[in-house]
Amino acid sequence: MPEGKIIKALSGFYYVLHQDHVIQCRGRGVFRKNKITPLVGDEVVFQAENNQEGYILEVKERKNELQRPPIANVDQAILVFSAVEPDFSPGLLDRFLVLVEFNHIKPLICITKMDLTNDDEQQKISTYAEHYNGAGYEVILTSSETEAGIDRLNPHLENKISVFAGQSGVGKSSLLNVLRPDLELKTNDISAHLGRGRHTTRHVELIKVGNGLVADTPGFSSLEFTNIEAEDLTRCFPEFLRASEQCKFRGCLHLKEPKCGVKLKVEAGEIPVYRYEHYVDFLREIKERKPRY
Incomplete structure (x- = not known):
């Protein structure tokens, strides 16, 4: 057959x-x-x-699968977030990163719309990029209008199945239009009332880009940690996983435990406070999740 x-x-x-x-x-x-x-x-x-x-x-x-977006056998996830319109959201990015890490998919962070930023916004995005680089992630700053950064993105797509995922309105379809101009994917402006993009992609589809396949996926604004347990969460923060080697107690959740390697790194400024705060919020969410029967 x-x-x-x-x-x-x-x-x-x-x-x-x-x-x-x-x-x-x-x-x-x-x-x-x-x-x-x-x-x-x-x-x-x-x-x-x-x-x-x-x-x-x-x-x-399958070697892996995602539920939102529904796709299987992904080699890498291109997490597309805009610098502005809508504003860059590290909290939402960290949610995406946790889900991708949990599913053993390599993430690549792509921040779009850099042509729309002023000097202060550029500095803020550069600082975030340094933080995520320090955590072990590659960050590419791009613009679909000027095509800045596209030459850095292209080599990552070769001979891989890549899923483009991110909040609505961040420019996923615009980015794909630059990578393959013949696609002419539909794009929409940001809703001034809602402050976010209108959904333009209605289904998941693999599109040939060079020698790779890229999935354009429907945008969405929230993620649930349905299958992730508390003990899994540290492994989804690579810099926490490295720091946890210095924790006094095995299975440390980095909350109230003494001599915690992660908290020491946060106090020393080696792990950004917002990353730790997101971790604590996610851990609380997982613990308060209603049990499944």
Whole structure:
């Protein structure tokens, strides 16, 4: 049986890429019975009735998957955040980073709309970039208008499945339009009343960019730590994980424990206070989460 990769899921159809040809497929009833939902990015076995239509028979084992956006087998996540309009949100970025780290996906931080910043805003963004670099993340500052930073972004996309994710209105579609001008993806301005972008991407789709595949995903404004437990959270902050080697107690949650390596790094200014505060907020949220039955 032929095998391929799902590059789009829309209205009950799965579009499978097989040898540079896309076949529109439906899922067999066995998926619904076993509560398996094929995702964009899935490697699948399918049966083609002709060159246009077929049925998915099997979903291969996934190396990872995300729920929001719904996509599987991702090599890296390009977390797209704007410097302004809407304003850069480290709290929301840290939420994305936790989810990506938990799913063992390599993150890359891309801050857009740098052409719209004044001197003070540029300095603030540069400071945040230094902090995240210090935590172990690569940060690329870009502009879709001037195409600044695009030459740094392009090499990261080669031979990988990358998911573009971030808050609505930060310029994900505009960035993809620069990477592939022929796409002409729809973009919308920021809502002055809501202070955020209107959703322009309605479904997840893998788009060929160079020798890689990039997913443009629907924007969203919140993330829930549904499957993350308290003991998992430290591992989702790489600089905390390094600092925890100096903690006196194994399994330290970096709250009230004495001789905590993480708190010492915060007090010394080696870990930004806001990163620690976000960690404490996330930990409280996880502990107060209603149990699942």
